[in-house]
Amino acid sequence: MALLESLFGLIGDLTxxxxxxxxxxxxxxxxxxxxGFVQFRFFKRMFRVLTGDNEAADPNAISARQALLISVGGRVGGGNIAGVAVAITLGGPGAVFWMWAIALIGMATSLVECSLAQLFKRRQPDGDFRGGPARSIIHGLGADYRWLAILYAVCLIASFALGFNAFQGNTVAGAVQDSMGVPRLYTGILLAVISAVIVFGGIHRIAQVADVVVPVMASLYILMALLIIVMNIFALPGVLWTIVSNAFGLEEAVSGGMGAAIAQGLRRGLFSNEAGLGSAPNVAATADVRHPVSQGITQSLSVFIDTIFICSCTAFVILLGDVYQPGAEGVDGVVLTQQSLVSHLGAWTQYFLSGMILLFAFSSIIYNYYLGENALTVITKTPAAVMVLRVVVIAIVFLGATAPGATAVFFFSDPMMGILAVVNLVALMMLLPIAIRMLRDFRAQLAAGVQRPVLDPDDYADLDIDRTAWTKPAPSAAAPGASPAPAE
Incomplete structure (x- = not known):
């Protein structure tokens, strides 16, 4: 065991x-x-998915909005509450600025990787779609790179479906026990039962649950933070100045100064929004959309929601309070967030936070499970393998919740995610010309007045795409005499 820990520790260091x-x-x-900085060029267009403009043509298919909410539910987890607090403790308030910066950059990466996952997705016998970096590697780079896709799939299962689900169970059970005194066993049973009901229903049930849970949990958390901001509105300019001044070394809140702020902000931002790590494209590929770039734009919004909205909520709750003391030790993580909430709104908020952690963790568990299931279908087509994975994931969630010490055996999670990210970045670099080609196609259609661009499989006949995954409805062009639609 010591040898394995050393080996994975080395892998983690090298990544x-x-x-x-x-x-x-x-x-x-x-x-x-x-x-051309697509995250800004198409920023306004990202929000169209929230109005229902990108609904699936097939009412039984996964819509762009459902795929977005599944990925938001996965990106938003305990890290948005505890991780942000740790970043501020170790990197100072300036870490928040660099967290914002990496989110804005990551929106472009997410758009590209999710667009590629959409282009190379495969229609399944039941009509659903499967895709993601593994299938993009196989069908975009060729069969000679199948070994790279298998390596990606193994790392995805090990890190997300197994390791991170154990930690999610551990996080929520610990928070509920600390704030409400509920034994870990009961929380573990509740998580396992609810997770089983969802994951055994497949991607459609996961999408239906995410469609309800994610908007509720995100809205409640954002509203609570807005209330605190309004209560401390006159202190807000000072906090914003502190964030910026610490970010550029004009003030030093912790040892390490600007370097610590950059390191912690970038690390927390990347871990939270997952842009470039190759996880979210697996969910993005399930959506039934007219053009791959359309879903890529939608998935950029999930990065924005995760970091600019949710992580910022935690940051302002902490920095507008008096619990956090720059350079002080002993209070960090979820405890710092919890105590900051109590200082603002009273003792009842510790129960509110426990409820938020439960929802955040639950949405992450079902997301992590689907990533594992999708990866497993690349390795084997045996239906029994998926059933085994479902049972194993439920058992791991229960184990992580009831036996916190057991999560130590998942020391391989971060190193495996490191390999996962390296494989994904290598594939993205090789497939980037195809992504640029799709973007040009999308922009050309917008410039021609097409309100909702459509992918024509004939334009990509040289690529190994599944033509049955792309229908060709009549494009919704602008009316005669109307000016072309702006490429927002």
């Missing part, structure tokens, strides 16, 4: 410890520049 975060940042900047 997260040295090169991966700078590589994700540099690659995100490169993609932003090469695509």
């Amino acid at each position: 997260w410890g040295f090169a991966l975060i700078p590589l994700l940042v540099v690659f995100g900047i490169f993609i932003s520049a090469l695509t």
Whole structure:
């Protein structure tokens, strides 16, 4: 066991410890520049999915909005509450600025990786779609790279479906026990039972649950933070100045100064929004949309919601309170967030926070499970394998909740996610010309007055795409004499 821990520790050092975060940042900047900063060009268009403009043509299919909410539910987890607090404790208030910066850059990366997942998705016998980086590698790079897709799939199962689900169970059970005194066993049973009901229903039940749970949990948390901001509105300019000044070293809140702020902000932002890690594209590919870039734009919104909205809520709750003391030790993580809430609104908020953690963790569990299921179908087509995975995931959630010490055996999670991210970035670099080609097609249709661009499979006949996954409805062009639609 000690040898294995040393081996995975070395893998973690070689990925997260040295090169991966700078590589994700540099690659995100490169993609932003090469695509003409699509995250800003299409910013207004991202919100169309919330109005129902991108509903699936088939009412039984997964819509763009449902795929968005599944991915938001997965990205938003305990890290948005505890992780942000840790970043502020270790990196100072300036970490929040760099967290925002990496989110804006990551929106472009997410758009590209999710658009590629959409392009290379496959229609299944039941009519649903499956896709993601593994299938993008197989069908975009060719059968010679299947080994790379298998490596990706194994890492995805190990890190998300197994390791991170154990930690999610552990996080929520610990928070409920600390705030309400509920034994871990009862929380573990509740999580396992609810998770079983959802995951055994497949992607459609997961989508239906996410369609309800995610808007509720996000809205409640944002409203609570807005209430605190309004209560402390006159202190807000000072907090914003503190964030910016610490970010650029004009003030030093912790040892390490600007360097610590950058390191912690980038790390928390990347871990939270997952842009470039290759996880969200698995869900993005399930949506029934007219053009791959359309869903890529939608998925960029999930990065924005996760970091700019949810993470910022936690940051302002902490920084507008008096519990956090720069440079002080002993209070961090979920405890710092919890005590800050209590200082603002009273003791009842510790129960509110426990409820939020439960919802955040639950949405992450079902998301993590689907990532594992989708990866498993790349490795084997045996239906029994999926059933085994479902049972194993439920058991791991229960184990993580009831036996907190057991999560120590999942020391491989972060290193495996590091390999996952490296594989995904390599594939993205190789497939980037195809993504640029799709973006040009999308922009050309918008410039021609097409309100909702449509992918014509004939334009991509040289690629190994599933033509049955793309119908060709009549494009909704502008009326005669009307001016072309703006490429917002």
